[in-house]
Amino acid sequence: MPLIAIYNPACGDKTGKPTFLLYVLPLLFGKGITVDRKVETTHEGHAAEAVSEFAKQHSGSAELTIVLGSGDGTLHEVLNALYFLDEVRGTKINIVLVPCGTANALFSTLFPPSTPEQVKEDSRYRMGSVHALFDGKGTTPVSLAVTELKGGAATGWGTRKTLVSAVVTSTALHAAILNTSESLREEHPGLERFKMAAQLNVKKWFKARVRLLPAPQQQAPEIYDVQSNSFIPASHEGALDLEGPFAYFLSTINVDRLEPLFLITPLAHDIPPPPGTCDIVVIRPLRDPGVWEDTPETRLGFVQRTWSAMAGAYQAGAHLKLRYGEGGQLVKEGDGQSVVEYFRCGGWEWHPEPTDDAAHLVCSDGAINRIDTGGWASCRVSTTPEDRPTFGIYVE
Ligand SMILES: Nc1ncnc2c1ncn2[C@@H]1O[C@H](COP(=O)(O)OP(=O)(O)OP(=O)(O)O)[C@@H](O)[C@H]1O
Known part of the structure; x- marks a missing residue:
């Protein structure tokens, strides 16, 4: 299944890049999961551009996977880019969400933290969605x-x-x-x-x-x-x-x-x-x-x-x-x-x-x-x- 990994180095307390370099990418590599494209965003709108281009290249795939290190705002960009794209009509988009933003509302709802610090400090907790991918768990639908x-x-x-x-x-x-x-x-x-x-x-x-x-x-x-x-x-x-x-x-x-x-x-x-x-x-x-x-x-x-x-x-x-x-x-x-x-x-x-x-x-x-x-x-x-x-x- 085509897989793109994207992280926003500027969101939240700016830990997106070390989180991906130290944890997310090595974990994916260790499990033998191929990352077809890796993107560090450099500006607002970059995540939207990157997923659109990737989706067009893989037009016709029944499923796409996006490993996304961001807050709710970059996720919003990604959803808005793909929702209106003809090339992914009917495609199932599976998202592995790594909380790197300020509020991380969606992640902390799906993975309720025991303390507020957990979202920032507990790397095992932050990899919850990554481990769910490894464990072959299904995805929870996202309403829009x-x-x-x-x-x-x-x-x-x-x-x-x-x-x-x-x-x-x-x-x-x-x-x-x-x-x-x-x-x-x-x-x-x-x-x-x-x-x-x-x-x-x-x-x-x-x-x-x-x-x-x-x-x-x-x-x-x-x-x-x-x-x-x-x-x-x-x-x-x-x-x-x-x-x-x-x-x-x-x-x-x-x-x-x-x-x-x-x-x-x-x-x-x-x-x-x-x-x-x-x-x-x-x-x-x-x-x-x-x-x-x-x-x-x-x-x-x-x-x-x-x-x-x-x-x-x-x-x-x-x-x-x-x-x-x-x-x-x-x-x-x-x-x-x-x-x-x-x-x-x-x-x-x-x-x-x-x-x-x-x-x-x-x-x-x-x-x-x-x-x-x-x-x-x-x-x-x-x-x-x-x-x-x-x-x-x-x-x-
Ligand atoms: N390299 C970059 N430099 C500056 N802004 C960027 C960069 N990459 C992405 N962005 C923009 O950063 C904005 C903030 O990102 P995001 O909302 O994911 O984080 P946040 O606001 O810290 O977290 P949350 O939304 O969970 O509170 C987004 O609008 C995104 O377009």
């Missing part, structure tokens, strides 16, 4: 969310850009954090840059309207009900509209976390999602009984609510229990409004208010894109993989 950025009146109404995500698609605070964090990468290569970026953006509210769409097998989008610990229909039929403003709007597939210990969508693990669905976490400040309007004061006052929810995600998903108590304080029990709304459905539309520039950012696995003024974004979990390649990751 397809996001279309639609133009506005000034730029034409059609689809301006299509993005494929395997981890996260978000707007609002999370997209703002990823946008800011890129400028901090050089000085702060570790996870701390996401916390610094959060500090800089947490006061913002994002003006938009959302439509949640049911998956093919759902009558309606579903919402998590903490009392019954299950998902229940969120509307009587069809789509569900959510009015903003939003503090947080984020959807995931394949993962329950965005960092080894940041479990933002923990139900993706606890209540396994049916095919064709994504998990969505929303925070809307106007659900707070103490917030009547959008003013600089209410935005400032809400900051602590958002921090509490984010802190809960770091405490094994405790944010799902947070609700507004009678005195306005946050509590973990009772029947007050939940701070976080947790949905499961087939996709969503995000319609930003044209005047709110910050609401126009869309994050797709860490890559930041901008919706045209007057435009909107449509995200759907892919349910028609027949005319596309399929992707799987080797997991122990």
Whole structure:
């Protein structure tokens, strides 16, 4: 089976190159596995170029293997390059994932670490996917969310850009954090840059309207009900509209976390999602009984609510229990409004208010894109993989 090994030497704490030279390539060699091409990426987009060229050369192969040393961003590049390539329609793409990035959301979901340091320091743990290849284990399918950025009146109404995500698609605070964090990468290569970026953006509210769409097998989008610990229909039929403003709007597939210990969508693990669905976490400040309007004061006052929810995600998903108590304080029990709304459905539309520039950012696995003024974004979990390649990751 054709096999390409690619590593990004610049991602995370820049250990991709020594990891491949000291561990991955010798292990493959020791097992007699032929590496048809080896690529050290030299620039953004290089991984996409390399896999596209390799796939074209091996057009017609039923399967291709990619040994990838990266974070979620380079994986995103690879998936986007191959998803749209005619030469690999119907091809099974098997990925051996070696975590070399900053957050490594997909790897740490598939291989939950016992400590956050394990992803950086435990070389046996980091080779989990490599060993799964050796052991002849099958691959776990990777679901994909397809996001279309639609133009506005000034730029034409059609689809301006299509993005494929395997981890996260978000707007609002999370997209703002990823946008800011890129400028901090050089000085702060570790996870701390996401916390610094959060500090800089947490006061913002994002003006938009959302439509949640049911998956093919759902009558309606579903919402998590903490009392019954299950998902229940969120509307009587069809789509569900959510009015903003939003503090947080984020959807995931394949993962329950965005960092080894940041479990933002923990139900993706606890209540396994049916095919064709994504998990969505929303925070809307106007659900707070103490917030009547959008003013600089209410935005400032809400900051602590958002921090509490984010802190809960770091405490094994405790944010799902947070609700507004009678005195306005946050509590973990009772029947007050939940701070976080947790949905499961087939996709969503995000319609930003044209005047709110910050609401126009869309994050797709860490890559930041901008919706045209007057435009909107449509995200759907892919349910028609027949005319596309399929992707799987080797997991122990
Ligand atoms: N040699 C290079 N120099 C600079 N950037 C590169 C190079 N090779 C690849 N890139 C880019 O580096 C970016 C970051 O990579 P990646 O997302 O995999 O790591 P990360 O951001 O550290 O980890 P994570 O996404 O898990 O937080 C990608 O957008 C990729 O295109």
